[in-house]
Amino acid sequence: MATTFPMTVKGAEALREELNELKTKVRPRIIADIASAREHGDLKENAEYHAAREQQSFCEGRIQDIEGKLSGAQIIDITKMPNNGKIIFGATVQLLNVDTDAEIKYQIVGDDEADLKAGLISVNSPIARGLIGKEIDDVATIQTPAGVVEFEIIEVEYI
Structure with missing residues (x-):
C-alpha cells in the first residue's frame, strides 16, 4: 500500500x-x-x-x-472547507504566547513546504502536533527545546 x-x-x-x-x-x-x-x-x-x-x-x-x-x-485545499474554528492541516493560526504576550502567525503545511522564516510549519513539528484539533480561545501547551510554552489561539483562518 x-x-x-x-x-x-x-x-x-x-x-x-x-x-x-x-x-x-x-x-x-x-x-x-x-x-x-x-x-x-x-x-x-x-x-x-x-x-x-x-x-x-x-x-x-x-x-x-x-x-x-x-x-x-x-x-x-483548505479554502474549500467550511471554517469551524478548528485547527486542521493547512490552517493559518494566529497565536499569543501567554508568557511573553508575543503574537505569531503560522500555517500548518506538509514536510516539504515547511519554512519557519516564512511562517510555514510542518504538520509533524511539535508545535503543529500540539495545535491540531484545538479551537479559537483554547490554550495549547507545547514542549519546545526551551521548555514548555503556552499559546492561546486567537484566530484560525482557512486561506
Missing part, C-alpha cells in the same frame, strides 16, 4: 513548477553542456565533462524525487 502524505495546493504547485523547470530548461542545458564537453577530447581528464555529468545526476535525482512526492501527495 502506497503511503500518502498531506500537501497544500500551493506546495504542490511549487513542486510542479520546479519539475517543469528541471525538465524543460535545466535538463536540456546539461545535455548541451555534456555534448560540448565531449568535443574537447579525452574524457578521463575532462573536468567540464565530469562536472556536467555530476549536474545531470543531481538533476535526474531531483526529478525522480519530485515525481515521487507528487504521486504520493494527498493535496488538501
Whole structure:
C-alpha cells in the first residue's frame, strides 16, 4: 500500500513548477553542456565533462524525487472547507504566547513546504502536533527545546 502524505495546493504547485523547470530548461542545458564537453577530447581528464555529468545526476535525482512526492501527495485545499474554528492541516493560526504576550502567525503545511522564516510549519513539528484539533480561545501547551510554552489561539483562518 502506497503511503500518502498531506500537501497544500500551493506546495504542490511549487513542486510542479520546479519539475517543469528541471525538465524543460535545466535538463536540456546539461545535455548541451555534456555534448560540448565531449568535443574537447579525452574524457578521463575532462573536468567540464565530469562536472556536467555530476549536474545531470543531481538533476535526474531531483526529478525522480519530485515525481515521487507528487504521486504520493494527498493535496488538501483548505479554502474549500467550511471554517469551524478548528485547527486542521493547512490552517493559518494566529497565536499569543501567554508568557511573553508575543503574537505569531503560522500555517500548518506538509514536510516539504515547511519554512519557519516564512511562517510555514510542518504538520509533524511539535508545535503543529500540539495545535491540531484545538479551537479559537483554547490554550495549547507545547514542549519546545526551551521548555514548555503556552499559546492561546486567537484566530484560525482557512486561506
